[in-house]
Amino acid sequence: MPKTFLCLRVGQFLPYTMSDSNRTNFTNPSTFILLGIPGLEAAHIWISIPFCAMYSIAVLGNFTILFIVKREPSLHGPMFYFLCMLAVSDLVMSTSTVPKMLSIFWFNSREISFSACLTQMYFVHSLSGMESGILVAMALDRYVAICHPLRHSTILTNPVVAKIGLAVVLRSGILALPYPFLVRQWPYCRTNIIAHFYCQHIAVVKLACADIRINSYYGLFDLLTVIGMDGFFIAVSYTQILRAIFRLPTKDARLKTFGTCISHVCAILALYIPDLFSSLMLRFGHNLPLHFLILITGVYHLVPPVLHPVIYGVRTKQIRDRLLQVFTHKET
Structure with missing residues (x-):
């Protein structure tokens, strides 16, 4: 969107215009003003309905996963520990952006402090990197379970799972650390x-009134490092998994x-497809309307947290059976 057009749009719904704000020079402003979705201000209330519904489903679904795994001792294993990590990261990821978005749509609460802005950016x-790393850890669990089933419990012990989880958290935290410092x-x-x-x-x-190429380069480096490294490890894991599956004697055994x-x-797929689509659109979709690009970003922040608990709740027999037991017990 051209900057001139953006300046004209801002004056329609803020008590001051961008030109007024430009009269004062400042470094590291105390607050930023978030516009929401520029160009769709009149539809903010309507847009908030599906986003609020998706956020509610994400919170309910991920808390349900955490509750069931905590209550059921038979689910205390590597795969479900990693699933709980994924649920927590989904909850924090969606909560770090969606409530503020809804407050903009509902209450016109557009201000955010500079420190809160940097904190939100870091999280x-x-x-985002943590979720990708957790999927790599889950791929490792599937590899060991299928290729070395007799050694699964001795390879992926609780201390090993804890170390893997810590490594995932540290890697994502360290890679995200330069962002607030570069911005500041x-x-x-x-x-x-x-x-x-x-x-x-x-x-x-x-x-910023500066050459920000280093920010763009680091953002691209971070994206390629996370997606490239994690995609490579997942591909290697599934190559070995498929080789083991094709060596099974019967078709039923292979399918099972x-x-x-x-x-x-x-x-x-629920994580990487929206992530890649959003990243490609933001970097190469220069001819696309700004509000479309921002909507794509919003969808990316909510689709994985919504789909992950649904996928595992429907596809994982242990979770599905335990969930049915909870509802059956309540009814009786």
Whole structure:
């Protein structure tokens, strides 16, 4: 969207215009103003309905996964520990952006402090990488369970699972650490108005009065590192899994064994497809309307947290049976 057009749009719903804000030079402003979805201000209330519904489903579904795994001792194993990690990351990921988006849509609460903006940015990038790392850990669990079934309990012990989880958290946390520091170092002398519903890294640094190429390069490096590294390990795991499956004697045995991987494959698709589509649209969809790109980002923040508990709740027999027992017990 051209900057001139954006300036004209802002003046229609803020008590001050962007030109007024430009009269004051500042570095590291105390607050930013989030516009929500520029160009669709009149439809904010209607847009909030599906987003609120999806967020409610994500919260309910992921808390249900955590509750069932905690209450059922038979689910205390590596796959379900990793699933709980995925549920927690989904909850924090969606909660870090969606409530603020809804407050913009419902209450016109557009201000966010500079520190809160940097914190939100860090959590979004950190949790995005964490979810990808957890899927790699789950691929490792499937590999060991299928290729080395007799040694599964001795290879993936609780201490090993804890170390894997810690490694996933540390990697994502360290890779996301440069984002707030890179953003904080620039002077912001143009405006403090962000054309987005959350503090997206690129949307914020575009306001800086400096050469921000290092931010773009690091963002691309982070994306390629996480997606490339994790995609490679997942591909290697499933190559070995498929080789083991094809060596099974009967078709029924092959289908039954591969069926244990379906939930994980669906979870991978639910995360990577929206992520890749969103990243490609933001980087190469220069001719697309700004509001479309922002809507794509919003969908990316909610689709995986909504689909992950649904996928595992439907596809995983232990969780499905335990959930039915809970409802049956309540009815009786």
